[in-house]
Amino acid sequence: MLTPNFTNPLEDRTNTVRLPSPCIMVIFGATGDLTSRKLVPALYNLAYDNQLPAHFACVGFARRDKSNDQFREEMRSAIDSFSRNKPIDPNLWSTFREQIYYHRSEFHDDEGYISLRQFLQDLDRKYDTKGNRVFYLSTPPSYFPIIIEKLHQHQLIYPFVSNEHEPWSRTILEKPFGQDLGTAIELQNYISKFLHEEQTYRIDHYLGKETVQNLLVLRFANQMFESTWNNRYIDHIQITVSEEIGIGTRGHFFEEAGMLRDIVQNHMMQLLSLVAMDPPANLSAHAIHDEKVKVLQSIRPIPHADVDKYVIRGQYGRGFVNGAAVCGYREEKDVSPTSSVETFVALELYIDNWRWSGVPFYLRAGKRLPKRTTEIAIEYRPVPSGYLFQTSLSTVEPNVLVIRIQPDEGISFKMNCKVPGLSGSLQPVKMDFRYSSYFGLTPPEAYERLICDCMSGDNTLFARADELLASWKLLTPILEQWSKETIAFPNYQSGSWGPASAESLLERNGKRWRLL
Ligand code: BG6
Numbered sequence: 101m102l103t104p105n106f107t108n109p110l111e112d113r114t115n116t117v118r119l120p121s122p123c124i125m126v127i128f129g130a131t132g133d134l135t136s137r138k139l140v141p142a143l144y145n146l147a148y149d150n151q152l153p154a155h156f157a158c159v160g161f162a163r164r165d166k167s168n169d170q171f172r173e174e175m176r177s178a179i180d181s182f183s184r185n186k187p188i189d190p191n192l193w194s195t196f197r198e199q200i201y202y203h204r205s206e207f208h209d210d211e212g213y214i215s216l217r218q219f220l221q222d223l224d225r226k227y228d229t230k231g232n233r234v235f236y237l238s239t240p241p242s243y244f245p246i247i248i249e250k251l252h253q254h255q256l257i258y259p260f261v262s263n264e265h266e267p268w269s270r271t272i273l274e275k276p277f278g279q280d281l282g283t284a285i286e287l288q289n290y291i292s293k294f295l296h297e298e299q300t301y302r303i304d305h306y307l308g309k310e311t312v313q314n315l316l317v318l319r320f321a322n323q324m325f326e327s328t329w330n331n332r333y334i335d336h337i338q339i340t341v342s343e344e345i346g347i348g349t350r351g352h353f354f355e356e357a358g359m360l361r362d363i364v365q366n367h368m369m370q371l372l373s374l375v376a377m378d379p380p381a382n383l384s385a386h387a388i389h390d391e392k393v394k395v396l397q398s399i400r401p402i403p404h405a406d407v408d409k410y411v412i413r414g415q416y417g418r419g420f421v422n423g424a425a426v427c428g429y430r431e432e433k434d435v436s437p438t439s440s441v442e443t444f445v446a447l448e449l450y451i452d453n454w455r456w457s458g459v460p461f462y463l464r465a466g467k468r469l470p471k472r473t474t475e476i477a478i479e480y481r482p483v484p485s486g487y488l489f490q491t492s493l494s495t496v497e498p499n500v501l502v503i504r505i506q507p508d509e510g511i512s513f514k515m516n517c518k519v520p521g522l523s524g525s526l527q528p529v530k531m532d533f534r535y536s537s538y539f540g541l542t543p544p545e546a547y548e549r550l551i552c553d554c555m556s557g558d559n560t561l562f563a564r565a566d567e568l569l570a571s572w573k574l575l576t577p578i579l580e581q582w583s584k585e586t587i588a589f590p591n592y593q594s595g596s597w598g599p600a601s602a603e604s605l606l607e608r609n610g611k612r613w614r615l616l
Pocket of ligand 1: 343362363474
């Protein structure tokens with residue numbers, strides 16, 4: 101169960117680009133935030149860039165009463181506010197709006213699925229969408245089982261076929277996939293009764309980010325990096341996901357989730373596995389997933405008794421972010437005034453394999469930190485003592501390769517240079533590559549790439565079940581331990597870099613978090 105073993109005859113081992121096929125995308129939870137902020141703007145941007153299949157329609161499925169026209173107008177203002185291409189193009193919109201529909205139903209109501217089936221068949225005739233379906237489950241995860249079961253019961257989900265000429269159905273599941281290892285296994289066992297792994301697209305929007313996709317290119321298309329990408333040359337690695345925002349209107353959600361589940365379990369573990377994996381046998385989804393899983397399974401487990409030693413949690417109190425006074429987490433809407441939910445996590449992890457033995461991986465993720473930055477910093481070992489060179493510092497600074505995931509996407513490399521002149525002293529300098537100035541274009545949003553990949557049948561940038569389960573297996577003891585021990589929260593001020601204990605985590609190994 102934990103290690104699906106399948107081969108996909110459609111898998112494209114030469115990595116040629118596959119085009120999205122004609123299809124209808126049905127969005128469950130269509131009145132939610134994600135639909136208006138991300139999904140429909142992503143569809144519009146795909147249409148804008150001529151990446152949407154020529155034969156396409158989108159149906160919003162949700163519980164509120166609404167006409168097609170109402171839904172379309174809401175989606176128009178969503179595109180106006182959140183699309184990468186603004187303002188909306190009236191010509192494109194006049195065509196695009198006609199492809200959007202609304203279907204009202206409860207998620208458990210058989211009638212709703214019977215009428216949906218009929219409606220989709222009518223749309224197939226109108227748009228020549230060939231019976232192909234993308235079901236996007238953008239609902240709270242507790243609805244996943246019932247929706248999938250009903251889709252199956254009413255033959256909206258088809259059995260998986262590897263023949264490209266048969267109609268296909270694919271299902272995209274939003275995160276979180278489970279709440280811990282037990283619930284993730286339960287969910288996986290349940291959905292796998294109805295969905296083949298090849299039809300299951302577990303989304304992690306970090307994988308759709310251009311800079312994240314570039315990780316494999318940086319590593320495996322550049323001899324100089326990959327040959328030093330191991331414990332002989334690398335001292336440690338820091339992965340930071342820092343956000344200025346608090347939890348906004350998502351109090352209910354965050355009280356259930358917390359930072360470990362919301363960011364670490366998915367986004368950070370994905371970054372870690374891409375940074376640490378071995379070269380895949382080829383660029384197929386299967387080969388890449390296999391290598392990622394191996395890394396996740398090689399992370400040294402943190403037993404309950406060691407949680408406090410290797411994992412730090414924090415919760416923001418009041419403070420100032422960008423000069424503005426902000427409230428503490430416990431004062432946020434829909435948050436308990438005594439909440440023990442963490443909004444900051446720092447971890448020290450070790451990967452027990454040949455390549456990484458002894459190299460610490462430090463991960464930190466926090467809300468209400470001073471700055472929005474996601475980056476991966478590879479700090480190389482120092483050169484053998486400083487005896488050859490004089491510097492103004494006591495030792496020669498180590499090389500650092502920084503992969504800036506966002507914002508200001510790019511890569512920098514810090515190295516030492518001789519200061520011009522007679523003194524012979526050294527100084528660290530930085531080589532900097534910026535996507536915006538080099539390529540001069542805005543990369544597509546993560547959701548555009550991922551939706552397009554799903555329509556093309558490419559699940560490389562989606563999480564496979566065993567990846568998620570390996571990540572839950574590592575993190576569940578931490579959640580269990582935390583649930584047994586209370587901690588004095590809040591323990592960091594908004595606008596600071598987290599609790600003091602996060603500093604000590606590195607200091608005890610003679611290291612420091614990078615100044616961002
Ligand atoms: C989401 C989390 O998955 O990622 C949010 O639920 C978080 O809490 C967001 O703010 C961060 O995404 P990005 O793309 O802005 O880094």
